Amino acid sequence: MDLPTPTGPAAPDLRILESRVYRGGNIWSYDPSIHLVVDLGILEQYPTSALPGFTERLVELLPGLENHTCSTGVKGGFISRMQQGTWLGHVAEHIALQLQQEAGHDQRRGKTRMVKDRPGVYNIIYAYTNEEVGLAAGRLAVALVNDLVQAQEDFDFAEELERFLTRAERTAFGPSTGAILEEAVSRDIPFIRLNSGSLVQLGQGVHQQRIRATMTSKTGALAVDIASDKDMTTKLLASAGLPVPKQETVRSAEGAVAAARRIGFPVVLKPLDGNHGRGVCLNLMDDEAVREAFVIAEDQSRRGYVIVESFVTGRDYRCLIVGGKMQAIAERVPAHVVGDGTHTVRELVELTNADPRRGVGHEKVLTKIKVDAAAEELVREQGFTLDDVPPVDSMVKLALTGNMSTGGISIDRTFDAHPDNIEIAEEAARLIGLDVAGIDFIAPDIASPVREAGGAICEVNAAPGFRMHTHPTVGEPQYIAKPVVDLLFPPGAPSRVPIVAVTGTNGKTTTSRMIAHIMKGLGRQVGMTSTDGIVIDERLVVKSDASGPRSARMVLQNPRVDFAVMEVARGGILREGLGYDRNDVAVVTNVAPDHLGMRGIDTLEQLADVKAVVVEAVPRDGFAVLNADDPLVRRMRRRCSGSVVWFSLAEPGSKVRDLIDDHCRHGGRAVVLDRTDRGDMLVIRHGRRSMQLAWTHLLPATFGGTALFNVANAMAAAGAAFASGAGLHEIRQGLRTFTTSYYLSPGRMNQINVHNVDVIVDYCHNAPGMRVLGEFLERYASMKSGQSDLGKISRIGMVATAGDRREADMIELGAVAAEHFDVVVVREDERLRGRERGFTADLVAQGVRSRMGQPGVRCRQVEIVLGETDAVRHVMARANPGDIVVLTVDQHAAVMSELEAMTKQAQPGSHTKDSVGDPDMDPEAMMEQAKEAGDSAARDLEPSP
Structure with a gap:
């Protein structure tokens, strides 16, 4: 195509007019998508080929765009499209996809189409993993395009990207939840996120199971309570003859010192009900160290209790047990740096944190090492300061515990463990009662039986993290999500409802x-x-x-x-x-x-x-x-x-x-x-x-x-x-x-006899529906006339339509109604949907009058009674015994309640107000239900007949 080549836009004004989130199949895609309607403004005249340097600056900021194939099917296809000239709405689509990829959401599907009859306005549709992140990616993409066309004073892409990635990390599933969901999706098991955290439903309806991180529907609450109480855990394991350290529970610093003396130094202090290694103090050698450690441990204890236990020397191992069977073992190495003879400890930490695998919290497979007061003190205990240069190959620890959340690394040792140690770990999980358990061993070597080489189970964890097993720093990853999903959905078990x-x-x-x-x-x-x-x-x-x-x-x-x-x-x-x-x-x-x-x-x-x-x-x-x-x-x-x-x-x-x-x-x-x-x-x-x-x-x-x-x-x-x-x-x-009674089909062809007047209540709100309803009325009236001795039967219809229909549709409804009713009473819905009171009714009545007097048209009179209940009363007052009345309703409960009340009026033997009747057809109760339905603040959809 011929592309314009102006000198440059005066001011970029690409903006989002409308945004929408499709959470399932939609008119644009089979899959969940974000839909942005954008207005290019003056940029409609400026394809990328007319913006010198635009493509190069964009690729410099987001080099991942070089992998986008676009419609060419080969890498670099999108870059070629920009060099040849493409519109900036299309560019915003690809930027939104790439920003999500920067956040770890691998999405590649998108399309951009011009809105019909609106030059410069485009529909941008692209896939998303998390809708909040997807929308934020679209907003940032539009802002970046404007900035690349003409620099904006208040826009810094580096800062905006960091803010975007932080939001993505905050809303994303953790690595453990993500691993389970990936396995579920691979088996065609649907999932629904139930909150902004990690509570997720797997499966549908009666087949559903729930997870929160690695805690499942099958995890017993009692087992979790026991695992959270480290003192109780140790006692249960010891009662079964499993190797555990000596241990006491204390409430004060002096109590901790006394317990440490009884157990024998060195000791460990840790909170009774802590997690993630927070508050754990190791290798305490004297009374003063115990007192200082007690303050740290107590601060992380929810109930104020602190555990004092013997310090077991050795390496730190985490055994993952799922369904009573060992699935993976990882050796956890505390956060540390290794000297190179050139850089200081502080510089080595910065170099280590520069590893692209490290991020904040659980954002990536490794966590950045945090240098705090505790880390600085630990470095001093090893004979260094943060500004010292450690010797080549010397290891400087920055944390005592091997938790991944504090910057530690993991080494896969799944196939190195001795069978006796595996049996001990599996027995520990069964004793506590956990379906998914993390058993922490301290031992010289997991390959040697701990009963002989020394070592002990120092902790049993409910909801253990999977990151160290799915993404070990050294060794082969273990696909441990499979046994978890097997536990919830055994092979062959259904997960979907029809x-x-x-x-x-x-x-x-x-x-x-x-x-x-x-x-x-x-x-x-x-x-x-x-x-x-x-x-x-x-x-x-x-x-x-x-x-x-x-x-x-x-x-x-x-x-x-x-x-x-x-x-x-x-x-x-x-x-x-x-x-x-x-x-x-x-x-x-x-x-x-x-x-x-x-x-x-x-x-x-x-x-x-x-x-x-x-x-x-x-x-x-x-x-x-x-x-x-x-x-x-x-x-x-x-x-x-x-x-x-x-x-x-x-x-x-x-x-x-x-x-x-x-x-x-x-x-x-x-x-x-x-x-x-x-x-x-x-x-x-x-x-x-x-x-x-x-x-x-x-x-x-x-x-x-x-x-x-x-x-x-x-x-x-x-x-x-x-x-x-x-x-x-x-x-x-x-x-x-199946009948059209009010109980089985409320508001759809309900028939009720009121003083020998045949009343039919239906929801018909449009001309096509009125046409088939009228055809039914012709056949029904003909059948009824052959069975009746009352002479000529009149037909009275109460009709209405919603205010958001086209004016031509309102008129057509009235015209069709005129063909089938002798008298038409036009009412209006309570919700006017942007119309003035009486406007919709006037148009319907206009349609009725346009057909009156024509050959084959029955209607001889049209009236307007706006209120629904008032219109019902008016119609029923006009009807004679044997007539057919059709009421097209909006609030069917209120109408049925009014008709039910009429059946009890002026009849011999009718019930009084205090009589016992059908509670489901009680007029007052039905009116109250109708009011509740009418007062609903936000309906899921517009009524659709």
């Missing part, structure tokens, strides 16, 4: 409920998310719109759930992606005009792309249950890695049925409708087999077969259940017992 994801414009809530009901009949503990809330084993535990990714994670964290049904709405996918990495079965009911004009989704094709994310999340052994009657859904088959299950209302001989017939001839699956003189039969087809499932008029949810949309929903549910392993009988039984 996930069925249901999406679509209309029908997804009812379909989800049907699937959950069928699987409940199989004895499964079903966790379900929907627009009404989170349901665990048919109990509503969270009441809000819960069709988003956060709710999905809540279900997967519940330890009772062994089967998950997730209603997935468009808004959640666009905002955060999916709440999980994959779903075993994806169901797409339909794609119709709704929510268009929101979050950049302006066409049906774009909306279909959003809903197709659940299809893309199907693995090779999974299934996508797709509506073959919808062309946009039909196209999604190309995005499915697994198998497709079609469902269709089409008749034999149609193009759709021909497609299904060909699919089944090749071994595929489908759910179809066979029409006969006796009625319509649901049929499951698998290859050449056809299995009759149920007559549609015998399924309660279909209103005698007249509600074709619920017939389609039942077919989708049957296909999903069949793909999930349910048998024909269980599916049939589930559909036959």
Whole structure:
């Protein structure tokens, strides 16, 4: 392309307009990603080739960019792109990835795309490991680009990079947790981080296990308490005849001196319940040294107790025991430097800390040596000062203990240990009761039996660190995370619960409920998310719109759930992606005009792309249950890695049925409708087999077969259940017992008789939904007219839509409603979503009036009553016995409570207020529930019919 070559921008103004974190599959990527919307401003006119020296300065600051292949597929590809000329949004993407690599997060995937019809505005998408670090990397990348174009006075990249790396270290998993998670991921075991620390859930639902660093769900609290009490530990080990040092527990300095005299010098003082070697004082030779050491040890003791024990000479070994078996042994060498005859002790420490393997805390495989007062005193005891030059090859210790956290190093000795010593360590772990234990030996040589050569177990540690074993300074690394994961998930043990994801414009809530009901009949503990809330084993535990990714994670964290049904709405996918990495079965009911004009989704094709994310999340052994009657859904088959299950209302001989017939001839699956003189039969087809499932008029949810949309929903549910392993009988039984009562399907086609007025309560909020609801009403009214002696039946509808729909969609809703109701009463939702009160209702009413008087249009009157409860009362006041009333509702609990109250008014023998009735249908209680739901501060997603 021809690139402009201006002299240079007046002032760089690259800025982030919007940032978003996708925590699962999304419209941009199969994996978690960061999404930045950036505006290049004036920099849109300046590709990298038009900025002299830009590429060279950037590579000097971040040389790792030379390894980026970009679209060329070879190292150096990105540098070539910059030299040829690329836009600075693309550069920011690569910088964000490289900054994460500098922090130890190996991420390489990203893309940059211009926002349609917005020149200079770009979507930047890149992978992340930790979302906080990923977002910080994006912000720093943008700041660096601006600084390289024109130096900013208040920006110092070195300082900013150090601050970024410090944040990354603070939020990152420690080396032990990281090792376990790497092993889990390699086995396809999912994990969820439960806090900002190292508490992590491995697996999903009923299969979950938890870890905190190297403490696991199987670690006993009593065993941890015993290991934390060093005095109790020593007594238990001694009672089993294991070698331990002599030991006493004291509370005062003088008590420590007395104990040291009884035990015999030299002695060791350490806190009773300390860790990481803090407060441990070794080789104390006299009373004064004991007194000074007591103050140090007491300061690190949580309960104020200090251990005095005999000083055992020898090397320091850590034996790691997992599940009662020795897995690794490391020799720990205290922090030290080795003289070279040239540099001082202080300079040698600086040279040692310059090792790229050393970092702050647990940031890297080794920790930097800290020179403090204790280290300086130890150097003096060895005959040196920090400014002395030690002789060549002389070792100068800077710490007494060999802990990695104080700058020590480790030498792998796993295969050098004597079998007797291994047996002693394993027995010690079993005695304490720890599943994962670190047994600390002091011995002349681990290769010789300690019972003969001397030595003892000086400590037993719960939650031992893995760093010394996974990244030894000398020797081969030991892959000790494997036995830990084996302990939690033995080979062949499941870690995932089956996930069925249901999406679509209309029908997804009812379909989800049907699937959950069928699987409940199989004895499964079903966790379900929907627009009404989170349901665990048919109990509503969270009441809000819960069709988003956060709710999905809540279900997967519940330890009772062994089967998950997730209603997935468009808004959640666009905002955060999916709440999980994959779903075993994806169901797409339909794609119709709704929510268009929101979050950049302006066409049906774009909306279909959003809903197709659940299809893309199907693995090779999974299934996508797709509506073959919808062309946009039909196209999604190309995005499915697994198998497709079609469902269709089409008749034999149609193009759709021909497609299904060909699919089944090749071994595929489908759910179809066979029409006969006796009625319509649901049929499951698998290859050449056809299995009759149920007559549609015998399924309660279909209103005698007249509600074709619920017939389609039942077919989708049957296909999903069949793909999930349910048998024909269980599916049939589930559909036959699923009703649209308020208890099983609140707010979806609930039917109630109020003084002989047939009332149907539904959630319909858009024109496509109103069209199929109207078609049902035509068939239902026709059937009812044939059964009634009341003469002409009037139809009254209460309709509304959400305020965030397009104005054209609001008008269309009213126009469709006019075709099917004699009287239309328009109301509004309580949440106006940015509209003025009355605006939405006026547009819907306008749509009704636009069709009144036209041929085939029933409506003769339209009224506006804004309040939902007021509108219900108004509609019911207009209805006569035998009429059909359809109420499309927002707060279904409040509406049902109002209708229930009406059924008790002015009837002979009606209950008084103090009568005992059904507590679940108590009007006052239902009103209170509705109020709680309406007052929810933040819904997971916008309501989506």
